[in-house]
Amino acid sequence: MSRIKLLRYGLLIAVGIIAVRLFVIQIFQHDEWVARAEAEHTSQNTIIAKRGEIYMMEGDEPVPVVLNKAGWMVIVDPKVANEEKTERAISEIAGDKVVAKWEDVFKDKTRRYYVVARNVEREQVKKLKEKKLAGVYYQEGNSRVYPEGEMASGLLGFVNAEGKGQYGVEGSLNDQLGGKNGLLKTITDVNNVALSIGDDNVRIPAEDGKNVVLTIDRTLQRKVEKKLAEYLSTSKANHASAVVMDPRNGKVLTMATIPNYEPEKYAEVKDGNLFLNQIVDVAYEPASICKTFTFAAAVEEGVMTPETTYNNTGEITVDGWPIKNAHSGQLGVISMQTALNYSLNTGSMTALMLLGGSKSEITKTGREKLFDYYYNHFGLGQATGFELSESTGLIQEPNKGYGLNSRYANMTFGQNINLTPLQVAAAFSSLINGGEYYAPTIIAGEMKDGKFVKAEEKKSVRRTVTEKTSETMRAMIWGTRGLQRLYGIDKPGYYIGGKTGTAQGIKDGAYTFDETTGSYVGFGGRDGELPEYVIMVKIWEGGQTLEGTADALPLFNLLSDTVIDHLKIKPKEQ
Amino acid sequence: MRNEYVSRRSSTQTSWSRNRNMVRHTGGSLGTLSLSAILAMLLLVVGLIYLTQGAKATSYDYELSGMDNEISELTAQKEDLAVEKARLTSVAAAETSQVAANMEDGQVSGYASE
Numbered sequence: 001m002s003r004i005k006l007l008r009y010g011l012l013i014a015v016g017i018i019a020v021r022l023f024v025i026q027i028f029q030h031d032e033w034v035a036r037a038e039a040e041h042t043s044q045n046t047i048i049a050k051r052g053e054i055y056m057m058e059g060d061e062p063v064p065v066v067l068n069k070a071g072w073m074v075i076v077d078p079k080v081a082n083e084e085k086t087e088r089a090i091s092e093i094a095g096d097k098v099v100a101k102w103e104d105v106f107k108d109k110t111r112r113y114y115v116v117a118r119n120v121e122r123e124q125v126k127k128l129k130e131k132k133l134a135g136v137y138y139q140e141g142n143s144r145v146y147p148e149g150e151m152a153s154g155l156l157g158f159v160n161a162e163g164k165g166q167y168g169v170e171g172s173l174n175d176q177l178g179g180k181n182g183l184l185k186t187i188t189d190v191n192n193v194a195l196s197i198g199d200d201n202v203r204i205p206a207e208d209g210k211n212v213v214l215t216i217d218r219t220l221q222r223k224v225e226k227k228l229a230e231y232l233s234t235s236k237a238n239h240a241s242a243v244v245m246d247p248r249n250g251k252v253l254t255m256a257t258i259p260n261y262e263p264e265k266y267a268e269v270k271d272g273n274l275f276l277n278q279i280v281d282v283a284y285e286p287a288s289i290c291k292t293f294t295f296a297a298a299v300e301e302g303v304m305t306p307e308t309t310y311n312n313t314g315e316i317t318v319d320g321w322p323i324k325n326a327h328s329g330q331l332g333v334i335s336m337q338t339a340l341n342y343s344l345n346t347g348s349m350t351a352l353m354l355l356g357g358s359k360s361e362i363t364k365t366g367r368e369k370l371f372d373y374y375y376n377h378f379g380l381g382q383a384t385g386f387e388l389s390e391s392t393g394l395i396q397e398p399n400k401g402y403g404l405n406s407r408y409a410n411m412t413f414g415q416n417i418n419l420t421p422l423q424v425a426a427a428f429s430s431l432i433n434g435g436e437y438y439a440p441t442i443i444a445g446e447m448k449d450g451k452f453v454k455a456e457e458k459k460s461v462r463r464t465v466t467e468k469t470s471e472t473m474r475a476m477i478w479g480t481r482g483l484q485r486l487y488g489i490d491k492p493g494y495y496i497g498g499k500t501g502t503a504q505g506i507k508d509g510a511y512t513f514d515e516t517t518g519s520y521v522g523f524g525g526r527d528g529e530l531p532e533y534v535i536m537v538k539i540w541e542g543g544q545t546l547e548g549t550a551d552a553l554p555l556f557n558l559l560s561d562t563v564i565d566h567l568k569i570k571p572k573e574q
Numbered sequence: 575m576r577n578e579y580v581s582r583r584s585s586t587q588t589s590w591s592r593n594r595n596m597v598r599h600t601g602g603s604l605g606t607l608s609l610s611a612i613l614a615m616l617l618l619v620v621g622l623i624y625l626t627q628g629a630k631a632t633s634y635d636y637e638l639s640g641m642d643n644e645i646s647e648l649t650a651q652k653e654d655l656a657v658e659k660a661r662l663t664s665v666a667a668a669e670t671s672q673v674a675a676n677m678e679d680g681q682v683s684g685y686a687s688e
Contacts, residue, residue: 063660063663064656064660065660067653067656067657067660068653069653069654069657070650070653070654122650122654145657145660145661147657147660147661147664147667148664148665148666149664149666151665151666189632193635193636193639194635194638194639195631195632195635196631196634196635196638197628197631197632218665219665222665222666222669
């Protein structure tokens with residue numbers, strides 16, 4: 001065979017092989033190669049939605065209290081990085097952002113990824129990049145900034161490392177604040193610049209999160225927290241909470257809990273309870289505060305007036321259990337007003353008896369009526385309709401379970417029932433505002449394109465009691481503060497009322513006076529006008545006895561003066 | 575009498591065969607080579623136009639990318655400034671400011687003591 005023929009055959013075989021290979025690639029492996037090519041040319045990026053900011057009110061103007069800032073994570077590959085050089089450079093430039101212990105970083109060199117600093121700022125990253133450190137990488141992200149520091153941390157919550165809101169407003173409104181990420185899929189060149197050529201370019205813009213404006217009055221929040229902290233520094237308690245509401249519309253003006261924490265340093269918090277918003281997340285027994293609701297039910301039903309009398313023997317036996325007063329005096333025939341002034345349990349139990357049509361025993365009808373008022377009228381033991389997540393609490397149904405009469409006897413003075421301070425404050429507001437129940441609200445509106453768009457004003461959800469009953473109860477509750485007026489604690493020209501509560505702790509399944517929680521709920525405003533604020537305070541400490549009168553009442557007085565001054569409520573001219 | 579030669583061939587055939595230098599004038603047409611060359615040139619021009627347009631589009635893409643980066647940078651700077659402003663105007667900062675430190679203690683508000 002001639003050489004030319006050999007060459008021809010050789011070429012033919014080579015062309016054949018190429019043709020077969022091309023056929024396989026283009027026909028059988030078509031999809032795979034197209035995908036490979038696309039991966040090579042196409043860049044697919046998630047457009048991160050900007051998390052919504054959170055605002056509070058300063059007068060009529062919203063002011064930001066939670067914002068976003070670009071922050072970088074500095075990652076070190078211990079196998080590649082120079083130990084001494086890396087540590088020195090990062091410590092010098094971004095030492096305040098270092099989250100790792102340097103001795104741990106380089107201990108295990110098989111670990112190729114070690115986060116050494118978080119939330120590093122733009123300028124710091126710029127300086128670090130100039131150092132051209134080997135084995136050091138930078139990952140951009142968004143960090144949450146809380147310019148007010150610890151203020152309202154229990155209310156605001158925080159955003160975790162995955163960008164998810166946790167606790168408080170951040171947690172409850174995470175979907176609204178988080179927005180929706182977008183997508184950018186484009187053909188790119190070698191410099192990774194998106195090119196407009198190509199038919200498959202996709203750009204789905206991100207939907208930024210909503211900028212939420214809270215009804216919280218920023219300065220008042222700060223003042224209340226400061227007062228709580230000052231008060232606690234002289235008290236045997238280390239924990240206190242307060243909620244300030246406008247009873248005329250359900251707006252929450254302040255929601256404070258001490259101690260606070262730094263939301264930006266949430267990872268350093270050792271006591272997980274600090275993350276809880278004590279006003280809405282934690283239900284407890286508010287104790288004698290509930291007497292106001294029991295008395296209101298009896299007044300509304302027409303079976304009791306403030307002047308109604310009964311024989312106070314200091315205790316009433318129910319289901320074989322003697323239930324006593326905490327206060328041992330005022331024995332004999334006394335009025336219901338006196339019973340409320342001295343917070344006598346026998347008074348509220350008598351009101352329950354009267355509700356059931358009896359003067360000497362608790363009846364099924366009485367239980368059912370009390371439940372109806374507590375649950376259906378005042379909304380106790382259920383969610384209030386507040387915009388943030390809340391504990392529902394717990395209320396015993398009137399005809400389920402055992403020992404119902406003694407349970408209901410206890411419920412009349414706020415034991416055997418679990419309520420959140422917000423439930424109590426909202427129900428109490430309706431008791432003194434003329435009888436209208438407003439679902440407590442914390443959303444004032446939103447910031448859209450730099451403008452404040454107000455939320456629709458909330459309307460009354462239902463009537464809890466008639467205006468007349470509300471007026472009677474206002475006067476009764478005002479009546480409990482005789483001593484405060486006598487000693488000039490309540491300034492003249494203002495109409496202030498309130499009720500104490502001392503909840504016994506539970507030890508070995510039984511109530512004990514060794515550990516108690518003090519509470520107080522009260523209202524205030526210009527004399528002769530409907531109240532302009534409601535304040536509920538709670539003070540507690542493990543292993544300590546904190547009382548409504550001795551501990552919570554003075555705290556209320558402090559806050560009441562603060563609110564009057566802050567809201568510039570003018571007194572009635574005498 | 576003049577004898578006249580009459581060809582048995584057709585007159586056309588006769589004229590072609592007799593005078594091979596005759597030129598037949600037909601409508602202007604190009605040869606295969608010319609056509610190929612022109613086609614190649616046309617393709618080249620179209621290709622060049624396409625490349626020019628592509629390059630132009632790419633240059634716009636670069637410009638857009640640059641602008642996007644600038645927007646991102648400015649947005650980030652705006653956010654940083656907003657954060658700084660919020661920090662400086664925070665209640666906590668106001669309380670610890672020099673202005674606050676120089677302030678005198680307030681008296682009981684008139685409206686609260688009247």
